[in-house]
Amino acid sequence: MVQRLYIKNYAIIDELAIDFADGLTIITGETGAGKSILLGALGLIMGKRADTKSLYAENEKCVVEAYFSIGRYELRSFFEAEDIDYDEELVIRREITPSGKSRAFVNDTPTTLKVLQALTGELVDLHQQFDTLDINSMSFQLKMVDALANNKELLRSYRQGYQTYQADKKELAERRKLDEQGRKEVDFIEFQLNEFNEAELVAGEQEELEDEISRLTNAEDIKQTLHEVYQGLSERETSIIGQLDQLQSALQQVSDYDQELRKLQERFDSLLLELNDLAGEFEQVGESTEHDPERIQEVQTRLDLIYRLQNKHSVATVEELLNIQEKLQRQLATYQDLSDGIFQLEARIEERESQLIKLAESLSERRKSVVDNFSKKVEDMLAQLAMPHARIEVQFSVMQDLGPNGWDEVRFLFAANKGSRLQEIKDVASGGELSRLALVIKSLVASAIPLPSLIFDEIDSGISGDVALKMGTILRKLSNEHQVITITHSPQIASRADRHYFVFKDIREERTVTKVRLLEDDARIEAIATMLSQDPPSASAIENAKELLSQV
Secondary structure, eight states, X not given: OEEEEEEEEETTEEEEEEEOOSSEEEEEEOTTSSHHHHHHHHHHHTTOOOOGGGBSSTTSOEEEEEEEEOGGGOOHHHHHHTTOOOOSEEXXXXXXXXXXXXXXXXXXXXXXXXXXXHHHTTTEEEEETTSOOGGGOHHHHHHHHHHHTTOHHHHHHHHXXXXXXXXXXXXXXXXXXXXXXXXXXXXXXXXXXHHHHHHTOOTTHHHHHHHHHHHHHTHHHHHHHHHHHHIIIIISTTOHHHXXXXXXXXXXXXXXXXXXXXXXXXXXXXXXXXXHHHHHHHHHHHHHOOOOHHHHHHHHHHHHHHHHHHHHHTOSSHHHHHHHHHHHHHHHHHHHHHHHHHHHHHHHHHHHHHHHHHHHHHHHHHHHHHHHHHHHHHHHHHHHTTOTTOEEEEXXXXXXXXXXTEEEEEEEEEEOSTTOOOXXXXXXXXXXXXXXXXXXXXXXXXXXXXXXXXXXXXXXXXXXXXXXXXHHHHHHHHTTXXXXXXXXXXXXXXXXXXXXXXXXXXXXXXXXXXXXXXXXXXXXXXXXXXXXXXXXXXXXXXXXXXXXXXXX
């Protein structure tokens, strides 16, 4: 609720503070004294645009601060979302500099007008005649019906499911988009994979094939050279091995004479043995080396395939090609998983939709069950407020798709006069009629919905006497559930106040300023008596004022 409003340098207000309490607060005063200026200052707190023309002193800053108690409104998540420190005691401040710069603060944290509007919309219901009021809003009308139907818990269950349902639908749309893009790529990926699969690449094969093609294409040279080497080592009369055999025999004759010679003999023997083995291998390789045109063609074809794939994918090794093949396989598997995920998600959405439809049906049934009684009560209360022929009807229609509140669209249709056609409220209700209708509706749902602080301006337009007294009684009853602040010209309504403020003009140094004082006891009797008659009030008016106050 609103606890305090502080205003400095705004319109004809130099500086003032007004404290509010639970119950019904009434503000009365002289014409032009500044009652509506208080609401203008509150409008700044609620995020309305500022104007330097509203500065009382042109060269000084305007400051408006409002203090709220917000523990009952469950707003912690809002503060967390906006990265603002939460406290059950909330302070909102607006500042307007002489240059026209406007700043807004929530608990000393700078913020935007959009945030102010969203936050204060949860705290203050500012009802001014001729405004576009929430009573015209279909969402507000549905909110009223849900409050009467006690749909709070059912709505919570529905909205939780709906939130998940919408998230699933969003994910499905994203997956379908990816799937559509994927289908365009799958054919190309499969084509590339087929090339790899047909190639049956093996790590390390490129080097082996390149060695083999080199050997095959130079087979004659290799064969001839190895034959010459073999002949030179062991077959000719002057072969190296033959000469070494002779040297070995000579060495053996003297090696027994010296231990060191025996060691050298052993090394020489090993060398000769290795040379014989080497000569044999040269012979074997030379004999096995043949020029094979078919094998050359086969190896060259295989290498051409490898080189073509490397060139196509801009790599230099078979290992790199195998990595690309593995990556393509993963991509293809991902698209397959995506398709499977879409199928599963579609099934889950269908199941959730079925559950939501059942909840939406229950919501709709409960809503429809309370509207007849609601309409009758509204009409009965309007009759007490000098609108005996007023009619209201709650019309339902079904949306094409499920919404955040089910599938119902609700419209309040209204006719103020006998024989008039029922139409949407905004098209037929005058300012005074709209004020009375809004008061009646809000009073009927007051105990069922956490309405914020209710502020009414000129709600008594066009009424007086007993009707005004009944309106005062409704306001008083409404204040049992919510903080109600009302600016009024009606003494009957003023008499119902828990707290009565009087706004007046004070002329100082050729400037007029607005002042506010709390009326108590005799001062309050005199103020109401003045509203009943004249200033100063007559004796009979004072007696009437006392009688009004005694009826509270």
